Amino acid sequence: MRLGRASERLTWIALALAVTAVASADEPQKWLERMNQALTTLNYDGVFLHSQGGRVETLRIIHRVQGGVVTERLVSLDGSGREFIRSGTTLTCYLPDERKVLVEQQPAQSLLLGSLPSFGPSASQFYDIRAVRHTRLIGKKTQLIVVTPKDEYRYGYRLWIDQATGMPLKTQLCDRRGNVIEQVVFASIATPDRIPDTAFQPDMATDGFQWVRQLPMSTPAATTAASSVSRWSALELPPGFHMSVRAVQIMPGTTGLVEHLVYTDGIASVSVFVESHMHADHTLSGSEQVGSTSTFATMVDGHPVTVVGEVPAETVRFIANSVQERPSARH
C-alpha cells in the first residue's frame, strides 16, 4: 500500500516534470517572438556599444512607429558623426566625414537594429534554444536566451531580453565554442510613448554635401518564377540549408546579369552570386571576413562565384565549392 502510494507520487512528480519541460521548451521561442515584436512595434531611444572585430563604436538608435510608418535614426557618437535615417523604405545615410549623403531604397522590414528570424521547427533541428537565467542589466530584469548551433556550420546567439519591454538589452553573435564575434550592448534605453519629428533631423548642416542616390539592387523573388532563366545551384549544402530565393539581377561592379541564390537554415542566410559573364579570373579570391560576415570567392567554369553570409568561413567555402551549372541548363 505504502509502496503503491509512493509510486503514485513518483508518477505525479514525473508528470509534473514532463509538463514543465514542455512549457519551458516553448518559452524561449516565446521570448524571441516577444523581442521581435518589441523591436518592430515599440518606440525606443537608446545608446549602445557595438563591437565587432576588435572595434567598438558608440551609437544612438531612435525608433518610432506612428500611423503605421516606421522612422528610425542611427547616429554614430564617436568621431565620424555618421547618421542613418530611415523613413518607410527610404534610407538616407549622412556622412559628414565624406561630405556626402547617400539615399537608397530598402525593404520596409529592414530594421537598423537587427532582430532574429522567427524560430521555426526546422531551426530547432540545427540549433538548441534555452532560457538560461534571469539577470539584471542597466537596472532592468532580463531573461537570458541562448541559441547554440549543433554543428560548426552556423553561429549562435545570446540575448538578454528586458522582462518589462521585450527589448534586447544585450545581443551577442557567437561561434560554436561561445567566442563572441559581434556584440550590441545598451548603456541606456527609454521606451517613450511619443517621439517628436525633430528627433529624426540629422545633427548637421549638409550645405555643399554631395548627394548620391543608390538605386535598388535586388528584391526578393519567387523561386519558380526565375527558374527558367537561372542556371546555377549549389549541389551540396551543409545540413539544414535549403534555397529560399532565386533571382537574376543587375549589380554594380559586375558585367552582365548576376544570378543570386539565397540559402537558409531558418536562422542564418547565405547568398551565392554567380556572374553570367565569363572572365579569365575573379578579381576576388578565397576567404575574406567583413565584420561578422564571411565571404568566399572562386571561379566555376569561367564564371566568378562569390558567397556571402553571417556564418563561419567554412560554411561559405563549402557552399562556394559545390556551385555548379545545373545539368538541365547546359547547352
Add this chain to the structure above:
Amino acid sequence: MNNEELDSQLSAMFDDELPAPQCELLARRLARDDALKARWGRYAAIGAVVRTERGLRLDGHLASRVSTAIASEPALLAGSAARATGQRKGPLRGWSQPVAGAAVAAGVAAVAILMLRAASPDLPLIAQAAPPPAAPLAAPVASADARPDSYVVPPQGESSSFTPPVELADFVVAHSEFSMPLLRSSALSALVAAESSSDSADAPGDAGKSDDPNAGTSHAARSR
C-alpha cells in the same frame, strides 16, 4: 535600332540565344520604353510556347490569368504558332489552351523577374540626386547620366578598376537584404567604404572607358 532588329533581339533573348551584354542592354531599354515592354511581353509568350516541348510547369492561378490574356490576342497566338513551326520541327498545332497558357505564364514570370531587376529608369547604379547640381561629382556618376541608350557594357563592369573590397561591399550589401545582421549599418558602412574607394579609383580617366574593349571580348568568351 529598328523594330525588326529589336524583334529579333527580343526573340533571341527568349530563346536564350542572346549574349548577356545585349540582354542587359535590352533590359535597360525595356525599363524605359513602354512600347518595347509590350513587345517583350509578346516575345516572352512566344519563347515560352516554343519551350513547351521542354516541359515547363507552372502555378495554375497565374497560368489561367495569362492564358485568358493570350486568348484575347489572336494575332499573338497565330504569330507564335507560325514562328514555332518555322523554327522547330514537329507541329505545335493542337496545343490545348491550358498547356499553352501554363508555358506562356512561365515566360511571363521570368520576364517579371528581369523587369523587377531592371526597373530602375536609368541604370547607372549610382545616379545623382536632386541637390546640389554644382557639387564636384565623381566622374562615374557624371558619365553614367550622359550615357546614351546604345552603350553596351557599363564602365563599372571593368572590374580591373575596382579594388577587391569594393566589389565585395556590393555583394555584402546585396546580401544584407536577405539576412539579419545585428546592426544593419555594418553592411551600410561597407557600402560607404565602397563609395569612397570607387571614387578615388575611378576619378581619373574614366571618360576613356566608354569605348570599352571588354564588350567584345566578353561576348566572344561566352560559351554558346
